[in-house]
Amino acid sequence: MIQSSSELQKKVYRRVADIKQVVASDPYRLHYHLMPPVGLLNDPNGFVFYKGEYHVFYQWNPFETAHGAKFWGHYISDDLVRWEEASIALAPDSWFDKDGCYSGSTIVHEDKMYVFYTGNVKDDEGNRKSYQCLAVSEDGLTFEKKGPVIEVPKGYTAHFRDPKVFYQDKKWYMVLGAQTEAEKGEAVLYSSSDLESWNFRGTLTGSGQHGLGDFGYMWECPDLLEVNGKDILLVCPQGIPARGFEFQNIFQSGYFAGKVNLEKPTFDHGEFVELDRGFDFYAPQTTMDDNGRYLLFGWMGNAEEEDIIQPTIRNEWIHALTIPRELEWKDGALLQRPALELKNLRENEISYSDIILGSQGKSFQVINGLVYELLIEIKEWNAKNLLIQLGSSTSIMFDQTTQVFSFERVNFNGKELEQRHYSLDELHTLQIFKDTSSVEVFVNDGEAVFTSRIFDRGQEIVFKADGRIALNMSKWDIKRITSY
Numbered sequence: 345m346i347q348s349s350s351e352l353q354k355k356v357y358r359r360v361a362d363i364k365q366v367v368a369s370d371p372y373r374l375h376y377h378l379m380p381p382v383g384l385l386n387d388p389n390g391f392v393f394y395k396g397e398y399h400v401f402y403q404w405n406p407f408e409t410a411h412g413a414k415f416w417g418h419y420i421s422d423d424l425v426r427w428e429e430a431s432i433a434l435a436p437d438s439w440f441d442k443d444g445c446y447s448g449s450t451i452v453h454e455d456k457m458y459v460f461y462t463g464n465v466k467d468d469e470g471n472r473k474s475y476q477c478l479a480v481s482e483d484g485l486t487f488e489k490k491g492p493v494i495e496v497p498k499g500y501t502a503h504f505r506d507p508k509v510f511y512q513d514k515k516w517y518m519v520l521g522a523q524t525e526a527e528k529g530e531a532v533l534y535s536s537s538d539l540e541s542w543n544f545r546g547t548l549t550g551s552g553q554h555g556l557g558d559f560g561y562m563w564e565c566p567d568l569l570e571v572n573g574k575d576i577l578l579v580c581p582q583g584i585p586a587r588g589f590e591f592q593n594i595f596q597s598g599y600f601a602g603k604v605n606l607e608k609p610t611f612d613h614g615e616f617v618e619l620d621r622g623f624d625f626y627a628p629q630t631t632m633d634d635n636g637r638y639l640l641f642g643w644m645g646n647a648e649e650e651d652i653i654q655p656t657i658r659n660e661w662i663h664a665l666t667i668p669r670e671l672e673w674k675d676g677a678l679l680q681r682p683a684l685e686l687k688n689l690r691e692n693e694i695s696y697s698d699i700i701l702g703s704q705g706k707s708f709q710v711i712n713g714l715v716y717e718l719l720i721e722i723k724e725w726n727a728k729n730l731l732i733q734l735g736s737s738t739s740i741m742f743d744q745t746t747q748v749f750s751f752e753r754v755n756f757n758g759k760e761l762e763q764r765h766y767s768l769d770e771l772h773t774l775q776i777f778k779d780t781s782s783v784e785v786f787v788n789d790g791e792a793v794f795t796s797r798i799f800d801r802g803q804e805i806v807f808k809a810d811g812r813i814a815l816n817m818s819k820w821d822i823k824r825i826t827s828y
């Protein structure tokens with residue numbers, strides 16, 4: 345790691361040096377996911393392709409495994425899968441961000457990185473203030489803070505944050521997550537011609553608007569993108585009650601698809617669709633690379649309520665980012681697939697074709713693994729259901745009779761089983777990315793994803809079918825890219 349001059353940054357590096365061995369001793373350290381060197385990680389930030397390299401930053405509290413005054417940690421890669429840790433990009437050491445350099449985004453302009461983030465400030469009584477701040481980098485490694493460019497406008501509370509900036513029709517635009525004084529969540533829009541002075545343009549959509557009923561008291565981490573001709577607003581509403589199989593996590597992360605008019609602004613859109621059906625996914629962010637491909641990273645975590653019982657906190661770290669995903673809009677849905685580059689981490693291939701899973705409840709088990717990718721293609725289905733057990737704590741099941749796909753894990757306190765469900769017509773493919781303490785299940789080539797942390801050292805992979813299923817299967821070990 346490169347040393348930095350700021351006192352606060354030195355304190356971080358001292359802490360990393362002091363407890364790195366403890367963190368490294370944790371059996372649940374992941375092998376190919378981005379993690380905090382020590383402490384807590386949450387949202388991916390500032391994801392951008394700059395001078396031939398991918399940069400992803402993250403919300404980081406190096407001092408505790410709890411939320412606090414966030415830094416921006418920083419990773420760089422030239423292939424999207426092998427990442428180098430760079431020095432701290434932003435530290436909460438200015439009057440306008442002293443209680444946290446909160447989430448934000450990066451754009452490239454005239455060969456420089458422009459970073460927009462939220463400065464979080466609390467006074468002695470705990471009252472919050474939020475500033476949207478700018479920092480500029482000429483080399484992609486060191487960042488010069490320029491200070492606030494936007495203050496909270498009238499009608500909104502200080503829950504006003506997470507700027508995502510993009511360029512369209514010769515203008516810069518920024519979407520922000522907001523809460524109105526009436527405590528309704530919204531995504532609001534600003535525009536700018538010079539990246540420094542910003543004009544409030546209005547609300548894109550929000551709770552109680554565009555056919556949405558009561559839809560949350562706060563919206564976080566908006567991201568507006570056009571995927572294969574469709575306008576997509578990714579956003580994380582808070583305060584939506586569970587409904588059937590949906591909205592089971594405390595906070596939601598999903599998208600609206602439709603048509604945006606940035607001039608007015610308006611956004612005609614359909615229903616909110618969850619991006620991930622698992623337990624641990626939130627605050628995703630996208631970027632477009634030089635091939636015009638949209639990539640997404642999410643935080644493999646959710647609200648802090650669950651944090652205190654995650655086993656990794658005993659070893660002074662918590663949370664990770666997801667693997668990178670590629671986005672495609674197809675047949676009315678946003679598909680998410682593992683980024684193709686992940687294939688570069690495959691080794692020790694085992695393939696089977698035309699496996700017949702047969703008689704009732706009989707299990708098939710020829711493969712084992714802790715860190716692997718498993719690809720399953722269903723060739724023929726003549727069964728009631730298929731169950732795949734991963735280790736001793738996790739299973740996935742598709743029941744054709746009820747058309748329900750389920751994911752089950754043992755909860756973080758190691759006692760009860762808990763499930764998530766998704767309505768699925770037919771099962772065609774499964775692509776499973778398992779790491780030492782996580783699993784990401786891609787169903788039907790990106791139709792649905794289940795992302796969850798699981799804490800279990802079990803290595804058996806067991807298949808059971810009630811009926812007759814013919815399938816092809818490949819399994820690869822995944823190379824370790826993390827240094828500890």
Ligand code: FRU
Binds near residue numbers: 386403447462627
């Ligand atoms: C989402 C979030 C953002 C905020 C950041 C603070 O997880 O609450 O709204 O900017 O985390 O770490």
